[in-house]
Amino acid sequence: MWGIELRTNSEISLARQIFLSLRKRILTGDILPGELLPSTRELAKGLGTSRNTVCEAYDMLLTEGFIISRQGAPSMVTEGLHMIPGNAGTTQDTKKEQPAIHWNFKTGQPDLSLFPWSSWSQMVHRALNTLPVHQLEYSGPKGYEPLCREISKWLMRSRSMEVNPEDIFITSGATQAFYLLVDILYKKNRPFALENPSHPGIRTVINDRNYPLCFMPVDRQGADVSWIKKMDLSAVYVTPSHQFPLGGILPAVRRASLIRLAAEKDYYIIEDDYDSEYRYSGSPVTPLYSMDPSRVIYVGTFSKTLFPALRIGFAVLPKELQKKWRHFRNYLDVQNPVLEQIALTEFLKIRKMDRHVHHMCRVYAKKRETLLSAAKEAFGSQISAWGDESGLHVALELPEIKFGKDFIPDCRKNGIQIQTISQYCSDENCHTDKLLLGYGHLNEKEIQDGIAALKSLIDASI
Incomplete structure (x- = not known):
């Protein structure tokens, strides 16, 4: 009826x-x-x-x-209620079914199968059972203070980095830090300087606001800061300990030059230290922050060391920026969930983090060796690996091959997920002879079979 x-x-x-x-x-x-x-x-x-x-x-x-x-x-x-029906309920889904991916060389993905889930579960459970009622109230944009203190100690242990816990602000991952910093640091008509290539996250945040951008070319030693000597900037974004995606370490001369420029031109440097814990030859690289805490904003994350869904990162801020940060964060989402912060505090305090990172360094070093050995066996002496022995990805240069726009779709059709370095460049004609392969989440057989499939595809397309 x-x-x-x-x-x-x-x-x-x-x-x-x-x-x-x-x-x-x-x-x-x-x-x-x-x-x-x-x-x-x-x-x-x-x-x-x-x-x-x-x-x-x-x-x-x-x-x-x-x-x-x-x-x-x-x-x-009632009068005036008739609405023209939209097409949402009548249109047919025209999306084509995507081919299955058998070898996924995505970047930034740790091996979640080796995370100590049992210990973490116990810590979350203890946090829930011991949580004081007042911790369920709004706590403000700073973050859980005991966690800030433990992060300060962790930075000293892992990177010889001296940081006052009062200067540490908890975030929902590194991306939120970039989201806040871009608005805090922007000066009218002054561009942000990024590495070229660079991480798409920070570039997207800036582009979404229609703020101007300029780029520093990257070589095997990281960003060439000489390109910005005469420029008035809002800020500079760099990945000095493990350049993303090419992997170089910014040498001391360039670091000193960049800090001098920041002081002379009155801007800040955003240092993204996204995975320098995982270095397989020698100790982790000392952060740029240690050279001048007054000019460098250090951004860290636990997405690569623990698991991406944790969504806990942090920023170390100069005093002059902290009031503005509190205001912006307070009207964005106020704070991070407290249970995960308490669990992470214990994870750091009992040195579970130290042991986990130490163990995973050995695991990832072996996976990296497997990937490079498989690549050299497949492509011979023409192949060259870029970057220091660190991180969860490697850039491979095949100088006799140019990877065009059709290469990525062709890979997907053949069950391979991979990126070209040119995808991360401001100019798609840059670094067209390089591929980016993440390996942290793959086992040795998946790495070897994936390289073999990539080799077959490239041979068929030449």
């Missing part, structure tokens, strides 16, 4: 089903403005339900203004 079909096994009440059905017909014009609805008794009889159910549905329509009801008169549809 009246186009209403009731489903008794639905989780939606019968009254709400009637309301939703009538509302839809009113909005689409099936029931016209000024049209009289049947009496509650009549509609209840037609639907085989109780009159109280129909009365409840009519009350919903009346409350939200879809009908007008006067005592002793039938309910009438």
